[in-house]
Amino acid sequence: MIGKIFPKSTGSFENRIKYIFGLSKHDHAISLIKTVGGNFFARDPLPEIQTGNKDEIKAVISEFDEVEKLRKSSIDSNQDIKPVFHAMLSLRPGEKLTKIQWDNAIKKYMRDLGFTGTNKYVAVLHEDTDHQHVHIVANRIRLEDGFRMTSDSNERKKNVNSVSEIEDEYCLHKAPKPTETWGTAITHAEMQSAIANNDLPFKHKMIAKIAGAIEKTTEHSGDMFMFVRLLRQQKVYIHLTKDENGQPKGVTFEHNGKLISGRQLKRSRLTWQKLTTQEGIEYDPETISELEAEIARRIEGEYEVTTVRTRYYVFVASRRRIYISFKSKEEEIQDIINALLQILLLLFGIIFIPEESPKGTWYQRYTPGKPFTPTFQNPQP
Template sequence: MIGKIFPKSAGSFKNRIRYIFGCTKHDHGISGIRTISFNTMSKDPLPGVLQGNEADLAEIIKEFDQIETLRRFSIDSEKAIKPVFHAMLSLRPGESLTTPQWRQAVTKYMTDLGFDETNQYVAVMHQDKDHQHVHIVANRIRLNDDFSMVRDSNERSISLESVSGIEDRFNLSKAPKPKGTWGVSITHAELQASIRDNDLPLKHKMITKIAGAIEATNAQDGDMFDFVRALRKQKVYIKLTLNDDGQPKGISFEFDGKHISGRQLKRSRLTWHKLTTQEGIHYDPETISELQVEIVRRDQDEHQRSERLRYFYLLFEGGARRIPIKVKSNNWRLDRDVKAILEALEMLLGIDLTLKGANNRPSKYYVEYIPGQPLVLPAKKPMEYEFDSLHP
């Protein structure tokens, strides 16, 4: 089963209620329609609708709309609210529930989301060939003394848990959970496709993989290079859009041949700016050329490329002594390693190895090392060198 909560809205319930009773155009065929449950004073409008008479339907719509009017007059509030709640519970093709079972499922789902007997609701089942799904339209305004509203915080995670409980209760097949998708919405067309294919929508797949790459990168206090490699393991690739200064201003993600920008996927977390600030993915502007080289690599190229090893040569000077140290590392930022090495050498040799430069950090010079050719180092100047060596 898959549960979907549609965007809430203000105003009349007319469009949503007419939709679930089959009075407006649908993006899928309806081979059967059945009222599951409702708690209004008005009678079930479906028999009249099936005969082409919408009089009873107009009555139930009027009853839903009256609650907001009563609330506005009672509490004298001009605050904008969105009382129209619309959700859908969809079974996998071939699965079905009886009307009493659907009624239990709807009751559990609504209760888990915070609705109670003071909230108006109506639930209608649509049969689309061998696919059953139930639409629920409810009023978030409670018919109580203060006309309180059903809260919608964390409703998507609550929805997932509630659906899982319904699956367990009726022994339904478990739907794939969009773990780590950060509440990204799914369109009705995407929902139908995911049910048909028994798989997550592309957008959810991509965000799940990207979220995992961010987590893996942060776990090692990594940078943009680590992030690119973590994505590549998930067969996700990126493309950067550069500004006039040659620095990234945008990012898009590619998976299974489809490209989606970070802004379209999740603008609050997956734009270039959010990745490098909010999500903690470190980026050094001086490494843009090397980063572009890393980006264009693909998994299928791994067996054709030589293994890329990084060696950092640290050359320190203390009095008449010159101490070269060679360090192999997968991290582009060796600040902590350098500090540890300096402290150890100072204690061991009793010399001052304080580095010059801003914030006592070493100046960085990137020197290309070509195997088989001599390496020339500048003389008598404390520096940090980085060498890339290709080994077969």
């Protein structure tokens, strides 16, 4: 099951109620619909609608709209509110619930989202597609003293948890959770496609793969080389666009011949800049040639994760401070620091104390096995 909450709106319930009862344009046939839940006092308008009489729906719309009018006459408030709530619960192809099961599932869903018996709601089942889905329209204003609004705080999380429990109760296929799509909303069209194909949409599948590679890379304090190799294990490949200095400025991801840019996937996390700053994946501009060679590889195979990254240390003795950067695996750090301390002792005749230092100042680079030269670099923060 997939639960989708549509944007809330102000004003009349007319458009939403007419929509769920099939009186406005749909993306599927609307002959097989049933009213499966609700707590309104007006007669169920569906039998009259199916005979061609569209007047009965007006009483339902009026009943929902009247609540806000009562609220305005009861309390002195000019606060803008959005009372119109619309959600949809969709099953996978081949899965079905009875009318009673739908009624129970909807009541649970409404309770889980914070609605009470004083919130007007109506639920209509659509069965014209290859998957059952229910539309729920509810009034967030409670018909009680004070006319409180049902809170939408943590609404998305409540939606996911409620749907998951309904799936468990009725042994339904488990839908992907936001952790698998990295918090990216699924559009209505994508949701319909995902249900039909019994698979995640391409965009969300890519985000799940890339997010896993990022998490594993950062867990091991890895660099861009590790990230590329972890992606390659999942048959995801990257393409770089470069600036006038020959350095990466953009990244595009490829899977099964399809391409999509990091900006299109999630601009707040998957652009080149965000990967190397916000996500903390180490990249050394001097390694661009080696990185491009690594990116060009398409050979499959297991990649043993090693903790290799650039370290930035300041060695302090009295008022003297020497900044040195070096690359190492986690288990090699202490050996390299000991070697550097010996070198500094020989050069200056004094004992230095090492401290890990943030980027942003001038560093000498040390490469084990090569001469220690006073070549200075200024890594970007």
